Amino acid sequence: MHLLIPYASCSSEPCRQTLANLALPRLQRLLQRLSLTATDAGDDYTLSPPHERALARACGLPVEDGKIPWAAWQAASTPANPGHQAWALITPCHWQVGADHVTLGDPNALQLQEQESLALLDAMRPFFEEDGMALSYAAATRWLARGELFRNLATASLDRVLGRPIDAWMPEAPQARPLRRLQNEMQMLLYTHPVNDARAQRGLPPVNSFWVSGTGALPSPPPSPSGRGGNSPVVPDTLREAALRGNWPAWAQSWQQLDATEIERLLAALDEQGAATLTLCGERSACTYEARPQSLWRRISNPLGRKPLSFFLEQL
Numbered sequence: 001m002h003l004l005i006p007y008a009s010c011s012s013e014p015c016r017q018t019l020a021n022l023a024l025p026r027l028q029r030l031l032q033r034l035s036l037t038a039t040d041a042g043d044d045y046t047l048s049p050p051h052e053r054a055l056a057r058a059c060g061l062p063v064e065d066g067k068i069p070w071a072a073w074q075a076a077s078t079p080a081n082p083g084h085q086a087w088a089l090i091t092p093c094h095w096q097v098g099a100d101h102v103t104l105g106d107p108n109a110l111q112l113q114e115q116e117s118l119a120l121l122d123a124m125r126p127f128f129e130e131d132g133m134a135l136s137y138a139a140a141t142r143w144l145a146r147g148e149l150f151r152n153l154a155t156a157s158l159d160r161v162l163g164r165p166i167d168a169w170m171p172e173a174p175q176a177r178p179l180r181r182l183q184n185e186m187q188m189l190l191y192t193h194p195v196n197d198a199r200a201q202r203g204l205p206p207v208n209s210f211w212v213s214g215t216g217a218l219p220s221p222p223p224s225p226s227g228r229g230g231n232s233p234v235v236p237d238t239l240r241e242a243a244l245r246g247n248w249p250a251w252a253q254s255w256q257q258l259d260a261t262e263i264e265r266l267l268a269a270l271d272e273q274g275a276a277t278l279t280l281c282g283e284r285s286a287c288t289y290e291a292r293p294q295s296l297w298r299r300i301s302n303p304l305g306r307k308p309l310s311f312f313l314e315q316l
Contacts, residue, residue, distance in 0.1 A: 001269040002058065002277040003262055004233040006051035006159075007243035007251075009282040009313040011044055018248040019310045024259040028309050030267055034278060034289035041285045047156045047169075050316070051235070051281035054288070058233045058279075060223030062216070066154030066171075070214030071144055076222060078138070086151035089214035090135065090143040091158055092120055094205045095187070101165035104211060106244070107141040107158075111204060114140050116195045120207055123193060124186055131178040149175055150215040158213050162244050171212070183209050233279070236262055282316025 009015065040053055047066030048056075056068045071087035092112065094105040117140040125135045133147035153176060156169035171179065187208050190196055196206040238258045242251035270276035270291055279288045 001266055001273075001275075002233040002279070003266045004051065004054055004058065004235045004279040004281065005239070005258070005262075006049075006235065006237070006281050007239040007283075008255075008280040009316040010243055011283050012246065014246065014248050015243075015251070016310075016314060018252050019313050022252050022255060022309065022313075024255060024263070024309055026259045026263040026267055030263060030270070030276070030278065031289060031309075031312055033270060033291065034276065035292040036287060037290045037292070038288040039285065040287075044283050045168075047154055047160065049157055049159050049281070049283065050286035052157055052159070054279045054281055054286045055233065055235060062219055064154075066156060067152065067216045068214065069216030069218055071150075072216060072218045074138060074214075075144055075146075076218065078144075084217055084220065085146055086148055086153075086215070086217045088145045088147070088150040088153075088155070088212050089158075090145045091141055091211045091213070092117060092143070092207045093141075093209060093211050094207060095166070095209045096205075101167060103163065104158075104161045104166050105205065106162050108241075109205075110141065110207060112140045112207065116199070116207075117141070117143075119195050120190065120193065123189060124210075127182060127185060127189070131182065145212075149178060150212075151217055153215045155213045155215045158211055159240075159244070161211065179212055186210060233277075234262065238262075280312065280316055282313070285316050287312070287315060 009019065040050060042050060042053075048063075048068055052068055052070075053063050056063045059073065061068055061073060069087065071089045072085070074089070075087050091107050092110075093107045094110060096103045096105055118137060121135055121137055121143055128135050128145065128147075131147070131149070133145045133149060136144045136146075138144050153171060153173055155171050161169045170176075190206065190208050196208070199206055236258060238254045239251055242248070242254055266276050266278060275291050277288065277290045279286055
Protein backbone atom coordinates (compact mmCIF):
# COMPACT_ATOMS: atom_id res chain seq x y z
CA MET A 1 0.00 0.00 0.00
CA HIS A 2 1.29 3.45 -0.94
CA LEU A 3 -0.24 6.40 0.91
CA LEU A 4 0.51 9.82 -0.61
CA ILE A 5 -0.56 12.77 1.57
CA PRO A 6 -0.77 16.29 0.06
CA TYR A 7 -0.55 19.33 2.35
CA ALA A 8 1.06 17.30 5.13
CA SER A 9 2.78 20.57 6.06
CA CYS A 10 2.95 24.17 4.86
CA SER A 11 5.67 26.78 5.05
CA SER A 12 3.64 29.46 6.85
CA GLU A 13 4.52 30.35 10.44
CA PRO A 14 0.99 29.63 11.76
CA CYS A 15 1.26 26.12 10.34
CA ARG A 16 4.63 25.62 12.02
CA GLN A 17 3.16 26.74 15.32
CA THR A 18 0.33 24.25 14.88
CA LEU A 19 2.82 21.46 14.15
CA ALA A 20 4.59 22.06 17.45
CA ASN A 21 1.49 20.88 19.34
CA LEU A 22 0.12 18.35 16.86
CA ALA A 23 -0.19 14.83 18.27
CA LEU A 24 -0.40 12.07 15.64
CA PRO A 25 0.57 8.89 17.50
CA ARG A 26 0.03 6.45 14.62
CA LEU A 27 2.06 8.56 12.20
CA GLN A 28 4.83 8.81 14.79
CA ARG A 29 4.90 5.03 15.20
CA LEU A 30 4.84 4.51 11.46
CA LEU A 31 7.76 6.84 10.80
CA GLN A 32 9.80 5.06 13.46
CA ARG A 33 9.47 1.86 11.45
CA LEU A 34 10.09 3.26 7.95
CA SER A 35 13.23 4.50 6.24
CA LEU A 36 13.61 7.64 4.13
CA THR A 37 14.14 6.45 0.54
CA ALA A 38 13.54 9.53 -1.63
CA THR A 39 13.41 13.32 -1.28
CA ASP A 40 12.07 15.76 -3.86
CA ALA A 41 13.20 19.22 -2.76
CA GLY A 42 11.83 22.41 -4.29
CA ASP A 43 10.40 25.76 -3.30
CA ASP A 44 7.01 27.44 -2.98
CA TYR A 45 7.13 28.75 -6.54
CA THR A 46 7.37 25.64 -8.69
CA LEU A 47 4.45 25.43 -11.13
CA SER A 48 3.80 21.81 -10.14
CA PRO A 49 3.43 21.31 -6.36
CA PRO A 50 5.21 18.40 -4.62
CA HIS A 51 2.12 16.17 -4.36
CA GLU A 52 1.56 16.39 -8.12
CA ARG A 53 5.21 15.59 -8.82
CA ALA A 54 5.07 12.60 -6.46
CA LEU A 55 1.82 11.31 -7.95
CA ALA A 56 3.17 11.72 -11.49
CA ARG A 57 6.20 9.59 -10.62
CA ALA A 58 3.97 6.92 -9.09
CA CYS A 59 1.84 6.91 -12.26
CA GLY A 60 4.84 6.72 -14.59
CA LEU A 61 4.21 10.19 -16.03
CA PRO A 62 6.98 12.64 -16.97
CA VAL A 63 7.84 15.07 -14.17
CA GLU A 64 8.80 18.39 -15.74
CA ASP A 65 7.72 21.51 -13.89
CA GLY A 66 4.40 22.76 -15.24
CA LYS A 67 4.30 20.06 -17.92
CA ILE A 68 2.79 17.04 -16.20
CA PRO A 69 0.18 15.86 -18.76
CA TRP A 70 -2.75 15.38 -16.39
CA ALA A 71 -5.32 16.24 -19.06
CA ALA A 72 -3.97 13.63 -21.49
CA TRP A 73 -3.88 11.15 -18.58
CA GLN A 74 -7.55 11.83 -17.87
CA ALA A 75 -8.47 11.68 -21.57
CA ALA A 76 -6.93 8.20 -21.68
CA SER A 77 -9.64 6.97 -19.29
CA THR A 78 -12.46 8.38 -21.45
CA PRO A 79 -13.76 7.37 -24.91
CA ALA A 80 -11.44 10.05 -26.31
CA ASN A 81 -8.14 8.48 -27.33
CA PRO A 82 -5.35 10.94 -26.47
CA GLY A 83 -2.79 9.22 -28.68
CA HIS A 84 0.15 11.57 -29.09
CA GLN A 85 -2.03 14.67 -29.04
CA ALA A 86 -1.50 17.51 -26.58
CA TRP A 87 -4.20 18.28 -24.01
CA ALA A 88 -4.96 20.69 -21.18
CA LEU A 89 -7.33 20.93 -18.25
CA ILE A 90 -9.65 23.93 -18.49
CA THR A 91 -11.22 25.00 -15.20
CA PRO A 92 -14.14 27.45 -15.34
CA CYS A 93 -13.62 29.77 -12.41
CA HIS A 94 -14.22 33.13 -10.77
CA TRP A 95 -11.59 35.85 -10.91
CA GLN A 96 -12.02 38.27 -8.02
CA VAL A 97 -10.91 41.71 -9.17
CA GLY A 98 -9.38 43.81 -6.39
CA ALA A 99 -7.81 47.24 -6.25
CA ASP A 100 -4.27 45.95 -6.81
CA HIS A 101 -4.58 42.44 -8.20
CA VAL A 102 -6.84 39.70 -9.50
CA THR A 103 -7.28 36.61 -7.29
CA LEU A 104 -8.38 33.14 -8.36
CA GLY A 105 -11.27 31.78 -6.30
CA ASP A 106 -11.78 28.13 -5.45
CA PRO A 107 -13.87 26.53 -8.25
CA ASN A 108 -15.52 24.22 -5.70
CA ALA A 109 -17.01 27.27 -3.99
CA LEU A 110 -18.89 28.14 -7.18
CA GLN A 111 -21.38 25.29 -6.65
CA LEU A 112 -21.44 25.01 -10.43
CA GLN A 113 -24.09 22.61 -11.71
CA GLU A 114 -23.66 20.32 -14.70
CA GLN A 115 -26.22 22.10 -16.87
CA GLU A 116 -24.67 25.48 -16.07
CA SER A 117 -21.23 24.18 -16.97
CA LEU A 118 -22.43 22.66 -20.23
CA ALA A 119 -24.13 25.92 -21.23
CA LEU A 120 -20.96 27.91 -20.55
CA LEU A 121 -18.86 25.39 -22.45
CA ASP A 122 -21.15 25.64 -25.47
CA ALA A 123 -20.86 29.44 -25.43
CA MET A 124 -17.07 29.35 -25.19
CA ARG A 125 -16.37 26.47 -27.57
CA PRO A 126 -16.41 28.45 -30.86
CA PHE A 127 -13.82 30.90 -29.56
CA PHE A 128 -11.47 28.07 -28.59
CA GLU A 129 -12.01 26.35 -31.92
CA GLU A 130 -10.94 29.49 -33.79
CA ASP A 131 -7.53 29.08 -32.15
CA GLY A 132 -7.29 25.34 -32.88
CA MET A 133 -8.47 24.04 -29.49
CA ALA A 134 -11.29 21.51 -29.10
CA LEU A 135 -13.24 21.62 -25.84
CA SER A 136 -15.00 18.65 -24.23
CA TYR A 137 -16.83 18.18 -20.94
CA ALA A 138 -15.36 16.07 -18.13
CA ALA A 139 -16.99 17.50 -14.97
CA ALA A 140 -18.72 20.69 -13.91
CA THR A 141 -15.46 22.41 -12.94
CA ARG A 142 -13.17 20.45 -15.24
CA TRP A 143 -13.12 20.46 -19.02
CA LEU A 144 -10.62 18.95 -21.43
CA ALA A 145 -9.05 20.86 -24.31
CA ARG A 146 -7.10 19.31 -27.18
CA GLY A 147 -4.70 21.36 -29.27
CA GLU A 148 -1.11 21.58 -30.43
CA LEU A 149 -0.78 24.84 -28.52
CA PHE A 150 -0.58 22.83 -25.26
CA ARG A 151 2.47 20.80 -26.30
CA ASN A 152 5.52 21.95 -24.30
CA LEU A 153 3.51 24.74 -22.63
CA ALA A 154 4.30 25.07 -18.92
CA THR A 155 1.29 26.03 -16.79
CA ALA A 156 0.73 26.45 -13.06
CA SER A 157 -1.28 23.88 -11.15
CA LEU A 158 -4.63 25.11 -9.88
CA ASP A 159 -3.47 24.29 -6.34
CA ARG A 160 -0.63 26.79 -6.69
CA VAL A 161 -2.91 29.66 -7.68
CA LEU A 162 -6.04 29.28 -5.55
CA GLY A 163 -6.60 32.31 -3.35
CA ARG A 164 -3.52 34.05 -4.75
CA PRO A 165 -2.94 36.87 -7.26
CA ILE A 166 -2.80 35.29 -10.70
CA ASP A 167 -0.19 37.58 -12.28
CA ALA A 168 2.81 35.60 -11.02
CA TRP A 169 1.34 32.33 -12.30
CA MET A 170 0.18 33.24 -15.80
CA PRO A 171 2.02 31.35 -18.59
CA GLU A 172 4.52 33.65 -20.29
CA ALA A 173 5.59 31.59 -23.30
CA PRO A 174 4.77 33.12 -26.72
CA GLN A 175 2.43 30.22 -27.54
CA ALA A 176 0.27 31.22 -24.54
CA ARG A 177 -0.77 34.52 -26.12
CA PRO A 178 -4.01 33.08 -27.59
CA LEU A 179 -4.93 31.80 -24.12
CA ARG A 180 -4.37 35.18 -22.49
CA ARG A 181 -6.47 36.82 -25.20
CA LEU A 182 -9.19 34.20 -24.74
CA GLN A 183 -9.24 34.81 -20.99
CA ASN A 184 -9.94 38.49 -21.64
CA GLU A 185 -12.55 37.72 -24.30
CA MET A 186 -14.34 35.22 -22.07
CA GLN A 187 -14.66 37.80 -19.30
CA MET A 188 -16.62 40.00 -21.71
CA LEU A 189 -18.64 37.10 -23.11
CA LEU A 190 -19.59 35.70 -19.71
CA TYR A 191 -20.41 39.05 -18.12
CA THR A 192 -23.94 39.02 -19.59
CA HIS A 193 -24.42 35.27 -20.01
CA PRO A 194 -27.83 34.00 -18.78
CA VAL A 195 -26.13 31.42 -16.55
CA ASN A 196 -24.42 34.20 -14.61
CA ASP A 197 -27.63 36.25 -14.47
CA ALA A 198 -29.37 33.29 -12.85
CA ARG A 199 -26.46 32.71 -10.49
CA ALA A 200 -26.53 36.34 -9.38
CA GLN A 201 -30.20 35.96 -8.45
CA ARG A 202 -29.20 33.02 -6.24
CA GLY A 203 -26.39 35.00 -4.62
CA LEU A 204 -23.63 32.95 -6.26
CA PRO A 205 -20.45 34.39 -7.80
CA PRO A 206 -20.26 34.54 -11.59
CA VAL A 207 -18.08 32.29 -13.71
CA ASN A 208 -16.03 34.94 -15.47
CA SER A 209 -12.90 33.21 -16.75
CA PHE A 210 -10.96 29.93 -16.87
CA TRP A 211 -7.61 28.49 -15.77
CA VAL A 212 -5.33 26.26 -17.85
CA SER A 213 -3.25 23.49 -16.27
CA GLY A 214 -2.15 19.88 -16.72
CA THR A 215 -0.73 20.54 -20.18
CA GLY A 216 1.18 18.19 -22.46
CA ALA A 217 1.06 14.84 -24.22
CA LEU A 218 1.51 11.32 -22.89
CA PRO A 219 4.90 9.67 -23.41
CA SER A 220 5.28 6.81 -25.84
CA PRO A 221 4.46 4.15 -24.88
CA PRO A 222 1.86 5.56 -22.48
CA PRO A 223 1.96 4.41 -18.85
CA SER A 224 -0.56 1.94 -17.46
CA PRO A 225 -3.81 3.63 -16.34
CA SER A 226 -3.33 2.02 -12.92
CA GLY A 227 0.09 3.58 -12.48
CA ARG A 228 3.64 2.31 -12.28
CA GLY A 229 3.70 -1.31 -11.13
CA GLY A 230 -0.08 -1.55 -11.49
CA ASN A 231 -0.81 0.01 -8.10
CA SER A 232 -2.03 3.59 -7.82
CA PRO A 233 -1.29 5.43 -4.55
CA VAL A 234 -4.08 6.28 -2.15
CA VAL A 235 -4.28 10.09 -2.19
CA PRO A 236 -6.62 11.53 0.49
CA ASP A 237 -7.68 15.17 0.09
CA THR A 238 -8.47 15.47 3.81
CA LEU A 239 -5.99 18.31 4.47
CA ARG A 240 -6.34 20.30 1.26
CA GLU A 241 -9.23 22.67 1.89
CA ALA A 242 -8.15 23.73 5.38
CA ALA A 243 -4.54 24.26 4.22
CA LEU A 244 -5.57 26.39 1.24
CA ARG A 245 -7.79 28.50 3.47
CA GLY A 246 -5.13 28.80 6.16
CA ASN A 247 -7.51 27.36 8.74
CA TRP A 248 -4.91 25.63 10.91
CA PRO A 249 -7.20 24.43 13.73
CA ALA A 250 -9.32 22.67 11.08
CA TRP A 251 -6.16 21.38 9.39
CA ALA A 252 -4.94 19.90 12.69
CA GLN A 253 -8.32 18.25 13.23
CA SER A 254 -8.22 16.83 9.69
CA TRP A 255 -4.73 15.46 10.35
CA GLN A 256 -6.01 13.69 13.46
CA GLN A 257 -8.82 12.17 11.40
CA LEU A 258 -6.29 11.03 8.81
CA ASP A 259 -4.09 9.56 11.55
CA ALA A 260 -7.02 7.49 12.83
CA THR A 261 -8.05 6.21 9.39
CA GLU A 262 -5.56 6.02 6.50
CA ILE A 263 -2.44 6.01 8.69
CA GLU A 264 -3.98 3.26 10.81
CA ARG A 265 -4.65 1.24 7.63
CA LEU A 266 -1.06 1.70 6.47
CA LEU A 267 0.21 0.53 9.86
CA ALA A 268 -2.01 -2.54 9.55
CA ALA A 269 -0.64 -3.23 6.06
CA LEU A 270 2.89 -2.98 7.43
CA ASP A 271 2.07 -5.44 10.21
CA GLU A 272 0.33 -7.91 7.90
CA GLN A 273 2.46 -7.70 4.76
CA GLY A 274 5.75 -6.21 5.95
CA ALA A 275 5.49 -3.57 3.23
CA ALA A 276 4.31 0.03 3.27
CA THR A 277 5.14 3.27 1.45
CA LEU A 278 4.35 6.72 2.75
CA THR A 279 4.90 9.95 0.82
CA LEU A 280 4.46 13.19 2.76
CA CYS A 281 4.11 16.33 0.65
CA GLY A 282 4.27 19.98 1.67
CA GLU A 283 4.33 23.16 -0.38
CA ARG A 284 8.02 22.84 -1.25
CA SER A 285 9.18 19.26 -0.94
CA ALA A 286 8.11 15.64 -0.67
CA CYS A 287 9.68 12.79 1.29
CA THR A 288 9.02 9.11 0.69
CA TYR A 289 9.44 6.51 3.44
CA GLU A 290 9.39 2.76 2.90
CA ALA A 291 9.72 -0.42 4.89
CA ARG A 292 13.26 -1.75 4.79
CA PRO A 293 14.67 -4.82 6.58
CA GLN A 294 16.28 -3.63 9.79
CA SER A 295 18.07 -5.43 12.57
CA LEU A 296 16.73 -4.97 16.09
CA TRP A 297 19.80 -2.89 16.98
CA ARG A 298 19.35 -0.64 13.95
CA ARG A 299 15.70 -0.06 14.82
CA ILE A 300 16.62 0.83 18.40
CA SER A 301 19.53 3.06 17.40
CA ASN A 302 17.83 4.68 14.38
CA PRO A 303 18.20 8.45 15.00
CA LEU A 304 15.04 9.19 13.02
CA GLY A 305 13.05 7.09 15.47
CA ARG A 306 13.88 9.52 18.27
CA LYS A 307 12.93 12.66 16.35
CA PRO A 308 9.68 14.52 17.15
CA LEU A 309 6.93 14.49 14.56
CA SER A 310 7.56 18.15 13.70
CA PHE A 311 11.07 17.18 12.51
CA PHE A 312 9.59 15.14 9.66
CA LEU A 313 6.85 17.58 8.68
CA GLU A 314 8.84 20.80 8.81
CA GLN A 315 11.16 19.46 6.11
CA LEU A 316 8.35 19.51 3.55
